[in-house]
């Protein structure tokens with residue numbers, strides 16, 4: 001407590017400005033951080049996806065996707081993106097990957113294969129990139145900073 | 148008195164659980180990952196901890212968006228492996244230590260940490276994969292577990308500093324439990340990975356190893372790493388590493404390194420593993 005360094009850090013932490021904090025989260029290329037704003041927007045998408053944890057719901061969804069989605073208060077935009085399995089669009093609409101992964105498993109896709117559909121690579125290309133050490137952070141850390 | 152004798156950090160990638168459950172842990176792909184845990188499995192067999200305070204995050208298994216607790220502690224007698232959409236893992240049920248868990252919960256609340264109490268839940272790969280990595284495939288887990296679930300999904304997640312402080316409070320709580328127990332604390336998740344968007348697949352060997360370095364010795368620099376640095380450097384899901392800071396905070400002022408392992412890749416993720424002991 002008496003360490004002046006620690007006191008300075010504490011003061012810095014306390015001064016953290018919520019607007020600056022949230023703005024920084026939007027400054028990462030190719031990334032949608034799951035902020036409160038996205039969580040609010042995507043609430044029903046994520047709760048719908050969560051329902052697919054149950055085998056009986058997966059069966060009902062597979063039998064008639066449109067009818068099952070109609071049981072949820074989803075926008076037409078969300079239903080279209082879900083139907084198309086357009087995961088980047090779903091992230092924009094407030095979907096979160098851990099919830100959307102229930103749709104991956106319903107479709108019988110591995111996590112890596114589903115994730116690769118959000119990149120500009122095919123699954124074999126994506127897998128090779130991972131085997132070769134993954135995507136480098138160089139140049140994709142900050143939109144504004146360009147580093 | 149109960150005491151925290153060691154801390155373990157480990158990734159908890161679901162695919163590692165699949166490798167264990169399908170007996171593929173020594174193939175070309177998984178062999179180098181599991182080889183890095185051999186030391187720890189032997190060490191755990193000798194250490195015989197009574198209880199693990201297991202810090203992890205739920206991945207839309209027990210919790211959905213209805214309720215999002217920042218820090219939640221499991222006070223139940225037992226927990227079943229969750230069905231995450233692929234069917235539950237064929238691993239033993241996890242036995243809780245309700246007496247210690249309730250003691251820690253009360254002690255943390257009196258220490259200004261407003262914990263959520265969990266009396267019933269299923270536990271997902273975040274908790275069962277580390278048990279498999281450290282104990283293999285026994286009939287029954289050789290330890291009791293106090294699950295400590297952290298929100299690292301919905302922002303803002305807790306700061307590194309808050310996680311470290313929670314670890315310090317857990318140390319005080321454990322040390323005031325009258326029974327003589329050998330307790331370990333595990334921090335799980337990470338290391339670098341991003342599972343979403345066009346930037347998916349990001350890994351950062353250099354940063355991850357710098358983070359491991361910071362956990363050893365008497366530095367507390369890691370507690371001040373801001374969220375944005377994890378996000379930029381280690382991918383959106385790399386933020387899980389704040390959970391390792393709860394483990395580190397519970398080990399006191401100074402740590403000694405017992406074992407360390409790093410491997411790229413496992414599916415989308417960098418595997419990191421460290422074993423530390425308090426060195427005050």
Ligand SMILES: [Fe+2]
Pocket residue numbers: 159204206273336337387
């Ligand atoms: Fe995780």
